[in-house]
Amino acid sequence: MPGQRADVKELKARLDMISIISRYVTLVKSGTGYKAKCPFHKDDTPSMTVSAEKGLWHCFGCGEGGDVIGFVMKIERLSFIEVVRRLAEEVGLSFEAADDGARDELKSLMADVANAFARNLRSDAGEKARDYLISRGYPESCWLKYGLGYAMPGWDHIKRTFSRRGEDVLLKLGLLVQGDKGTYDRFRDRTIFPILDLSGRPVGFGGRTFDGDPKYLNSPQTPLFDKGRLMYGISWARDRMSETRAAVLVEGYTDVLSLHQAGITHAVGSMGTSLTQGQADLLKRFVEDVVICYDQDAAGSAASLRGMQILYNSGLGVRVAQLPAGEDPDGYVRTHGAEAMQAILDEALPFHRFFIESLKARHDVTTIRGKEHLLEDAREFYGSVRSAALREEIDRQIADLIGLSVESVRRELPRRPRARDPEEPIHEPAMHWGVEEHLLALVLRGQISWEKIAFEVSADDFSEANRPIARRLASGMTDLSELIGDLDEEGARRASYYALAPLEIDVDQTIEDAKRWMGQLPAIEKRLKELDPMIKRSATAEDWELWDRLAREKAELRIAWRRAKDATGEGIHEQQSQEGRSEIEAS
Numbered sequence: 001m002p003g004q005r006a007d008v009k010e011l012k013a014r015l016d017m018i019s020i021i022s023r024y025v026t027l028v029k030s031g032t033g034y035k036a037k038c039p040f041h042k043d044d045t046p047s048m049t050v051s052a053e054k055g056l057w058h059c060f061g062c063g064e065g066g067d068v069i070g071f072v073m074k075i076e077r078l079s080f081i082e083v084v085r086r087l088a089e090e091v092g093l094s095f096e097a098a099d100d101g102a103r104d105e106l107k108s109l110m111a112d113v114a115n116a117f118a119r120n121l122r123s124d125a126g127e128k129a130r131d132y133l134i135s136r137g138y139p140e141s142c143w144l145k146y147g148l149g150y151a152m153p154g155w156d157h158i159k160r161t162f163s164r165r166g167e168d169v170l171l172k173l174g175l176l177v178q179g180d181k182g183t184y185d186r187f188r189d190r191t192i193f194p195i196l197d198l199s200g201r202p203v204g205f206g207g208r209t210f211d212g213d214p215k216y217l218n219s220p221q222t223p224l225f226d227k228g229r230l231m232y233g234i235s236w237a238r239d240r241m242s243e244t245r246a247a248v249l250v251e252g253y254t255d256v257l258s259l260h261q262a263g264i265t266h267a268v269g270s271m272g273t274s275l276t277q278g279q280a281d282l283l284k285r286f287v288e289d290v291v292i293c294y295d296q297d298a299a300g301s302a303a304s305l306r307g308m309q310i311l312y313n314s315g316l317g318v319r320v321a322q323l324p325a326g327e328d329p330d331g332y333v334r335t336h337g338a339e340a341m342q343a344i345l346d347e348a349l350p351f352h353r354f355f356i357e358s359l360k361a362r363h364d365v366t367t368i369r370g371k372e373h374l375l376e377d378a379r380e381f382y383g384s385v386r387s388a389a390l391r392e393e394i395d396r397q398i399a400d401l402i403g404l405s406v407e408s409v410r411r412e413l414p415r416r417p418r419a420r421d422p423e424e425p426i427h428e429p430a431m432h433w434g435v436e437e438h439l440l441a442l443v444l445r446g447q448i449s450w451e452k453i454a455f456e457v458s459a460d461d462f463s464e465a466n467r468p469i470a471r472r473l474a475s476g477m478t479d480l481s482e483l484i485g486d487l488d489e490e491g492a493r494r495a496s497y498y499a500l501a502p503l504e505i506d507v508d509q510t511i512e513d514a515k516r517w518m519g520q521l522p523a524i525e526k527r528l529k530e531l532d533p534m535i536k537r538s539a540t541a542e543d544w545e546l547w548d549r550l551a552r553e554k555a556e557l558r559i560a561w562r563r564a565k566d567a568t569g570e571g572i573h574e575q576q577s578q579e580g581r582s583e584i585e586a587s
């Protein structure tokens, strides 16, 4: 919100970026800025540049970058608000986000509700839930630790108990549901698992029924509870996660509790198999490696593979543990013990190996169709692999699997494009510079104003990855530090890179290129996005004629995309020869 942003802006103006960063790394003066060995990757040469004048830092080794708040967030593994509070205190500012008071009040109400659930568990009515918990291996001694509770049967226990807080607040927190004849308790006759935020305060609840459906019921999205940015058990696991730089990722509440009970205390729950980028970002603050341990039946599903890919693309090491068929982590650790569970975790397969195993399980490689399906399936994943060594390895394994030569497999799978794929996030140091990047860099460095190009291009002409930066520039946000603060982590990385990269950019050439090539990208990207599901559907329907046509269109569009994106490629060539022609014609 604007009020909060203004406060952060003032805070940044008062902070001495150089002295703060030099608490963590040794800064050496270099030109108008400073250089340092980057603390975020193994850096032998000083790859990190810090510009106090611009209020930015960027590492040209690993691609991390941003403003001073982002730096402290990264190195101290704190949230934005935690860093802002801490730094504000240092310079004698009191920083309170406008709605902080209200949030605090909501959180204390949630804590009261959690206490009420905990009391219910110990009441006469709670016997069923107590029996259930004890039978699952959660004795009374751990109820308090995990905040376990019981929601009374009937429609209005919470509603009556907290009536003086107001129905609208209880609704807002997802504790009540609006029905035709008024509001009623969301959680009724269920065992309650409070979902805690990073600092251990309840922000939502999961409730397990004793019979009937759905087996688990969660709090809905509320001002406090954002399921996509939270993991179950994160407050209990964070210390161990920081220590080991690793996490064990499971699905359910009881999976987390059983692993913690068994001493595997860096386990967190994704609350479902479909992971979000927000959850990956949260994990990244604490760990480098994640071992995924899902129910064996769910692990190979499309949703769970997508989640693993999100983690992988966020730069985390991803391994997948393989439980025996029909087992889940909770049941397995209870019947076989901590040691057996640990052995399963130790033997987890690297993501790409797991992926190949799941390809094997999904396709019949004794038939031609099966091989074609498998290759089409593999394409999806392959396009997102950044490491050349890993791609080689996958080529080899797939070749083995389907009995083709490595060369043929290579022909079938997409090569690494010269320009980045539209979906591919940047973490790599050698990022491709095309016309968009040149254009943004020029504006971010103040070499041209947005107005100068506004007649030629609009923010919507930029590819998805750069659009957030373009939109902010187009809206008149010229203050670099404000702009960076307004972007997400990926956006900040890009913007700091464009602003600080030591690269001479030809202004006139860039504007010429922009006029010629931009605006084609969004249309191409839109069609590419449409094509993927169509290709999949045609493969499922075994309509190979259609499949072939669509696959060909996709390949052509990819070439067009690269051409439009790549100002130094064929685009320039064509343009020059055309200009040559018009000169001849004119003479």
Ligand SMILES: [Zn+2]
Residues within 6 Å of the ligand: 038, 039, 040, 041, 043, 047, 048, 059, 060, 061, 062, 063, 064
């Ligand atoms: Zn670095």
